[in-house]
Amino acid sequence: MEVFHKIVDIQNELAEVRKNGKKIGLVPTMGALHDGHASLIKTSVAENDVTVVSVFVNPTQFNDKNDLKNYPRNLEADGRLINNCGADYIFAPSVDEIYPEPDTRHFEYPPVSTVMEGAHRPGHFNGVCQIVSRLFYITTPDVAYFGEKDWQQIAVVKAMVKDLNINVKISECPIIRDKDGLALSSRNSLLSTDERAIAPTIYKTLVASIDFAKNHTVQETHDYVVENINSVNGLKVEYFSIVDGLTLQDVATWDTTPYVVGCITVYCGKKPIRLIDHIKYKEQ
Amino acid sequence: MEVFHKIVDIQNELAEVRKNGKKIGLVPTMGALHDGHASLIKTSVAENDVTVVSVFVNPTQFNDKNDLKNYPRNLEADGRLINNCGADYIFAPSVDEIYPEPDTRHFEYPPVSTVMEGAHRPGHFNGVCQIVSRLFYITTPDVAYFGEKDWQQIAVVKAMVKDLNINVKISECPIIRDKDGLALSSRNSLLSTDERAIAPTIYKTLVASIDFAKNHTVQETHDYVVENINSVNGLKVEYFSIVDGLTLQDVATWDTTPYVVGCITVYCGKKPIRLIDHIKYKEQ
Numbered sequence: 157m158e159v160f161h162k163i164v165d166i167q168n169e170l171a172e173v174r175k176n177g178k179k180i181g182l183v184p185t186m187g188a189l190h191d192g193h194a195s196l197i198k199t200s201v202a203e204n205d206v207t208v209v210s211v212f213v214n215p216t217q218f219n220d221k222n223d224l225k226n227y228p229r230n231l232e233a234d235g236r237l238i239n240n241c242g243a244d245y246i247f248a249p250s251v252d253e254i255y256p257e258p259d260t261r262h263f264e265y266p267p268v269s270t271v272m273e274g275a276h277r278p279g280h281f282n283g284v285c286q287i288v289s290r291l292f293y294i295t296t297p298d299v300a301y302f303g304e305k306d307w308q309q310i311a312v313v314k315a316m317v318k319d320l321n322i323n324v325k326i327s328e329c330p331i332i333r334d335k336d337g338l339a340l341s342s343r344n345s346l347l348s349t350d351e352r353a354i355a356p357t358i359y360k361t362l363v364a365s366i367d368f369a370k371n372h373t374v375q376e377t378h379d380y381v382v383e384n385i386n387s388v389n390g391l392k393v394e395y396f397s398i399v400d401g402l403t404l405q406d407v408a409t410w411d412t413t414p415y416v417v418g419c420i421t422v423y424c425g426k427k428p429i430r431l432i433d434h435i436k437y438k439e440q
Numbered sequence: 441m442e443v444f445h446k447i448v449d450i451q452n453e454l455a456e457v458r459k460n461g462k463k464i465g466l467v468p469t470m471g472a473l474h475d476g477h478a479s480l481i482k483t484s485v486a487e488n489d490v491t492v493v494s495v496f497v498n499p500t501q502f503n504d505k506n507d508l509k510n511y512p513r514n515l516e517a518d519g520r521l522i523n524n525c526g527a528d529y530i531f532a533p534s535v536d537e538i539y540p541e542p543d544t545r546h547f548e549y550p551p552v553s554t555v556m557e558g559a560h561r562p563g564h565f566n567g568v569c570q571i572v573s574r575l576f577y578i579t580t581p582d583v584a585y586f587g588e589k590d591w592q593q594i595a596v597v598k599a600m601v602k603d604l605n606i607n608v609k610i611s612e613c614p615i616i617r618d619k620d621g622l623a624l625s626s627r628n629s630l631l632s633t634d635e636r637a638i639a640p641t642i643y644k645t646l647v648a649s650i651d652f653a654k655n656h657t658v659q660e661t662h663d664y665v666v667e668n669i670n671s672v673n674g675l676k677v678e679y680f681s682i683v684d685g686l687t688l689q690d691v692a693t694w695d696t697t698p699y700v701v702g703c704i705t706v707y708c709g710k711k712p713i714r715l716i717d718h719i720k721y722k723e724q
Contacts, residue, residue: 175461296580319540320574320577323577
């Protein structure tokens, strides 16, 4: 496995790889890797000739400076995990390498980029599109792997790929959970023991709401989830949106569309740590 | 030679080409091809395994709706010229194919994108970056060919390529002139016989100004060019800027930088037709 910090170096390497007709998989990450990332990397290794894992905490997608400052970083442990998963290359550039000048491009894909996370984290998806479009130019992947935990992010990246006609397949990989159901997230490492103990309530409530939904309306199910989670001291729902799984538009009833997903963001603890999760009520 | 109108078709074709390790040259054009374009295409054919010529009148780079409406179009003649030059593929998409939705990306590369054409054609270079960045995603060229007639455009495209780390070489090809010195331009076909007769004054004056400059200041040379061209009934200088050939910043004296170019835009005739040209006073 080789580690590249400079764009020109990995571009030269991958140009050779590509000339040899090899298929390139890209797993874009912000580091602080966990089993969720490992599952993405292993899938890419299985499906491609060459796998590149990028590790870059992208400042332009953080709307909160403290969140950026506190975001966990551990390139050494990340390198071991990536190596163990069988990837070929790590691309770990500096911020100056990626953004020697500010990125002035503005990406807008309403409604998928403007609802939920788009509404609560202004500029977040714009930053995601800025970095992902750059990584696609730099690594020219055949397939790029994204985790379903960031449900809305996949919809936004797909909208961008379609909009810009980038010749890359976006592969969605299932969310990976801890034994108690908590969705794996790099931010989980920032939870105190007490906070970690209450965080599984989020997924437990989402699972319970599937049964509840069977004889309740969308609005009643929404309120059930929010009230149950908020009743735990230390948890505070930012939003819970029950939406069409593709357009991410709110659904009025369970019959509005064939694909219904509930997306939630919860603040946990005193710092607080922002956790996201989702549940599928109806699948396509 | 094959003609593609759909993005997915040319992407599939070029993905195969690329898998076979072949080198791809791209010549982006707006059609209405002349010998200047032919020289770009022939250079690409000589230097690459496969040459793609795109023919697309990009609406987002026109700040003037009438200019867009009147811009000459002739895909049949263009096809013959491209075929005669030995190119392999024409990519001629519709506007809806390229922009099913508005492009919200904003590209800013001051000073090269903000002076001269950037100042006089608001949004022009933003549109150029929108289409060129898309063409690069669509055709994944190793080398892209641009004519030096659009001097500033090359600087802007290079700034974008550097900014977005696109792995493509930008190849600049010399301006091609008619026998009487007029820079070849698709817009020349819009000139009346009378207008065509006076248009060569632009280049003749620029050439004469090289001698004039030897014992006059930058400002005096500027005024000499503007006054001489404006003295011709039917010609009106929009701007004449004597600038550093790389940064495109105005130079105060001939010794300010080692590379000095004079860039001019002239309105010709009654419609009027906007013609651009340039002259090198000092080369690197």
